[in-house]
Amino acid sequence: MNDAHILTTEGLGKDFLGFTAVDDVTLKVRRGTIHALIGPNGAGKTTVFNLLTKVHQPSRGTMTYDGRDITRAKPAQIARMGMVRSFQISAVFPHMTALENVRVSLQRKLGTSFHFWRSEASLRVLDERAMELLRMVGLDRYATTEVAEMAYGRKRALEIATTLAQEPKLMLMDEPTQGMGREDVARITALIREVAKSRTVLMVEHNLGVVAELCDRITVLQRGAILTEGSYAEVSADPRVREAYMGSAA
Incomplete structure (x- = not known):
């Protein structure tokens, strides 16, 4: 190749x-x-x-x-x-916070990807990186917001953050940008351009x-x-x- x-x-x-x-x-x-x-x-x-x-x-x-x-x-x-894929339909956990969603995606670094029974304290070491990813997609102010309460465009931005968590x-x-209004399309377009730099x-x-x-x-x-x-x-x-x-x- x-x-x-x-x-x-x-x-x-x-x-x-x-x-x-x-x-x-x-x-x-x-x-x-x-x-x-x-x-x-x-x-x-x-x-x-x-x-x-x-x-x-x-x-x-x-x-x-x-x-x-x-x-x-x-x-x-x-x-x-x-090689990591995001889907047409937002694939985040609606009853978890934005921070918790990103943290779950980061769990593979700890070898606990499927261990949902693990203590929350064992995952707090990931919070700094999770917040960094949320800042990258403009969602740091929504870190403690339950995803079900977030607007559609922000859910898609969160999905990009969870995808980025997998490096x-x-x-x-x-x-x-499916199903988005003009403002959300502009936001996601700018975000894609930014994450594509690396x-x-x-x-x-x-x-x-x-x-x-x-x-x-x-x-x-x-x-x-x-x-x-x-x-x-x-x-x-x-x-x-x-x-x-x-x-x-x-």
Whole structure:
């Protein structure tokens, strides 16, 4: 693998009961960039994410991450290697505080990831780092707020903090601005730009304004296959992309 690329796939494909959801996807994600997967509904974007994080095993093709073949790796192995995913639906604990959520994500450093019975005192050593992460995403003033009481945009920011707690080299972000108002979109866009300064981001995103503002390179999927790839200016000028999104090349 070219060391410039943190993630590559070659001929990646996935079939479900005779239906081809992903077909011959060859993807190259450069280190230190923000790379977007875009395409109309049903294009195969989330299935590609599911293959990368091993929710599904590929039917064919290979995947290489950080110089290692991960085609048959297990999900936990992928996460330990530093490829961490956030989901479309906020995946935080609603009846815990923001601080407690981040602290749970930090527990793997203590080897207590699944030991919820451990004394709270044993986790307090993580508070300093948890607060640092909350400050990074602008949530330090909400440290003791129960997540269920937080606005949607702040919940998504908290999810980014819990993802960062796992020290990812590559963050896979699935629709990070979905369902947000303009103010929250602007906040999360700025946050993604900030966290991407020291890591690579691969994102699925429907908001093309966000894609245009953030992304260094864009891969357009249609019917499970790559339609085109390039900068935002290049892909937005492609009549096939306009046709895929709007049903017309005009």
